[in-house]
Amino acid sequence: MAVWFVFAVPIVVMFFALFMERVESRLRHVAVQEDEVEELLENARPDEVRALYGHGIGRALELFRLRRGRAKARARKVMRQPTVRIPRPGP
Template structure:
């Protein structure tokens, strides 16, 4: 019986560690960068504040990223129109 426990316990610990590593990697991907959150809180739009209040940080950041991405494409379009 002791021999089974001495084999089973390390295996269980190893599988638990592997499972926690997968959970940690998913959490690492879902984290928010501090700069992004600071920028959202410095210059919020009404729809982003509403989303932050009602649905949480993830939806507000999604709206912020859409706004930022749209502003970046608009800037690039302006530059291409201005430059010959």
């Protein structure tokens, strides 16, 4: 009987560790980053503060990410616009 415990316990522990690794990897993608919360609290708009108060950090961060994404898209659009070169009068 003790022989079964010698073989079974390490196998059970190994499967438990593999299972917990999968759980941890999924939670890592869902988890909120500390610097993102800090940036939200420093640069929050009124609608984001209301969402934070009424719905929690998840909804407030969602609104903040949407706003930040739109701002980045606008900045990229401005950067892609061609520059106008003024010809210099030559000698």
